[in-house]
Amino acid sequence: MSTASYKIDFDELKRTVSMEQVIAYLGLPRLKQRSPKQWKGACPFCNGVDCFVVTSDGGRDKTGAFNCFKCPAGGDQIELASLVRGNPRKDPNGAYAAAKELYEKLCAAGEALTRSNASPQPRRERRSGFDAEAYAKSLDPGHEALTGLGVDAETLRAWSAGYANSGVNRGRLALPVATKDGTIVGYMGRTVKDDTPLLTFPNGLDPQEHIFGVDKVGSGQLFLVRDPLDVLKAFEAGCGNTVCFLTEDIKSIQLECLAALMDERQCESLSFF
Known part of the structure; x- marks a missing residue:
């Protein structure tokens, strides 16, 4: 219309x-x-x-x-x-x-x-x-506040991510939270400084229910890292099979979800960094 x-x-x-x-x-x-x-x-x-x-x-x-x-x-x-x-x-x-x-x-x-x-x-x-496309357009992948994170603006654009100037994730790197089929269900905020918490989430988005990078996983070896930023860096280096949990403490149900993912995508082994 x-x-x-x-x-x-x-x-x-x-x-x-x-x-x-x-x-x-x-x-x-x-x-x-x-x-x-x-x-x-x-x-x-x-x-x-x-x-x-x-x-x-x-x-x-x-x-x-x-x-x-x-x-x-x-x-x-x-x-x-x-x-x-x-x-x-x-x-x-x-x-x-x-x-x-x-x-x-x-x-x-x-x-x-x-x-x-x-x-x-x-x-x-x-x-x-959630209108992910509209939200992504409001983000700034080339913002000066992101220069110290070690990730290129083009990588952020590829992930529909960027600096949030306002809203729930204001002052943070807004990163998409997606399902296995690539549907973005919301955005989390990662600090661009050394403050805490590392990640923040909007109401209605349970971090235990999601694995960052899950939609990019294919067959072969899978790598598990601690920080969503490391997933982006690995992607930039050509390693798309990198994921991370979104909670500091990992529950058994999260490990079960990861195991199911590995079985579904035919990931032969897992390396943790």
């Missing part, structure tokens, strides 16, 4: 798409529901603990609102989607892009939500999921 052919009615969108739908769509399911109309948990923007509150009947028009008590994040469904997608606070362009995304992804029929400047638009099927 062309952005030039219609304008989105923000107020009607917020009345139609509930805050609960937006939370689920953005991958924030781990907020704990404290009441039928309120959720509370860790802030996806400052990583503060138990300081992020979402209500389905908050805001000026009682259509939904969110607020963090430790950082400036706050607003409605559209602002939440905009911030999660890495846009600055109160950014008009980000808000429009977020509203368009929510409209196209979560509305089964859009005629009531638009003021058309052209012919009526077709009905849209209800869809959900």
Whole structure:
């Protein structure tokens, strides 16, 4: 749908798409529901603990609102989607892009939500999921903050990775978390300095359920490293069969997943570095 052919009615969108739908769509399911109309948990923007509150009947028009008590994040469904997608606070362009995304992804029929400047638009099927392509476009693989990591910008581009200037991974190297078939389900943030933690994850993404580099594995010897950055360096050196776990402590279920991967991809041996 062309952005030039219609304008989105923000107020009607917020009345139609509930805050609960937006939370689920953005991958924030781990907020704990404290009441039928309120959720509370860790802030996806400052990583503060138990300081992020979402209500389905908050805001000026009682259509939904969110607020963090430790950082400036706050607003409605559209602002939440905009911030999660890495846009600055109160950014008009980000808000429009977020509203368009929510409209196209979560509305089964859009005629009531638009003021058309052209012919009526077709009905849209209800869809959900993380828009990895849009997020990757917001990242900067050539940012000066990444020069000390020892990975070329071209390698980062090949992995759809880069420096995050805003959003959940702001100030970190944003790296894709993918399934075995290459589907990116979210982005984690790796520090570009010597601070801790090494890796951070958005709400709804459990690091124990994923192995970094799993989608690049083929037959032959498999290499297991400790840092996702080492996976990128190995890839740059021509070794695509390199993976790493995303947790400091490795659980038995993670080892079982790795063994299943080796069996599926016919990896004959494993070397640990």
